[in-house]
Amino acid sequence: MCDPQRLWIALVVAMAITTGCQPFSPVYSPAAERELTLLKGRTLRLMALAEEPFADQTKAVARLRGDLGSARDRAAARPRNGLTLRQWNELMATDGHLLGGFLFRWETDTTLAAGFIIEARLLVERAMEVMIEHEKAKVGGAS
Template sequence: MKLYNSILTLTISLIIWSCSSISVFSPEAYKQAVNLKVESLELMSFATEPYSDFSEDIVYLQTELKKAYEFSRGRPDNEISTKQWEILIDEEGNLLGGFLKRWETEGTLSEMFVNEMQMLVSDAFDTIIGLESGKIDPSEFK
């Protein structure tokens, strides 16, 4: 009887999980995430140099990141991806937003810190990209 209850609970959980709504695949969102990953990691590589030398590039990147967040937020049933964007760009957090804020505050960052942060930011972008690529393409519904 315990085994039956365990299997029943697992089955019900899987059914509920599989029925949760998730946005459909968006080639635009996928491309946006890939492009921003490349641009972000490239800009981060210059953080060993003075922030002031790259302030315009940083403002541009931050604007593009906010656009990606707003695009994600505006898509129906896209809360998980939107939350990942929030975490990535949060200036008080420990990913890209926090990195850029720290660069601004400190002026320059150590190469070791930059390299470590690039790995973390790359992984965060990979999560967003993976979430998007795992969604069903609307053309598959036909």
């Protein structure tokens, strides 16, 4: 005959395994992927205008910064999304070499050289593509 204590332990272990097997990886969000894709297009279009005075695009930059900040906040609110949050922070860092640094330099220098814009756009485009691919690679994504 089975020992009731062993049966109880086996039952508790089985329940812990079945209820605790949620993915340890972040879960894919189609909305986050779609938002990243749209923001990437808007970002690159705005960056292309950096030969013009920053003052001409102040409202567009403020809108983009706000939308990027909102997307970052939504990413921060999702469980197990630390890597994605670090990617957002790197993209938006004003002392970095991606979008945040680019916008800061544009605002500081008023206009930017065409060669610098081209190179910066390539870096930002690649960074945002990596973020999109990372989202797709999450549990349930279309990798």
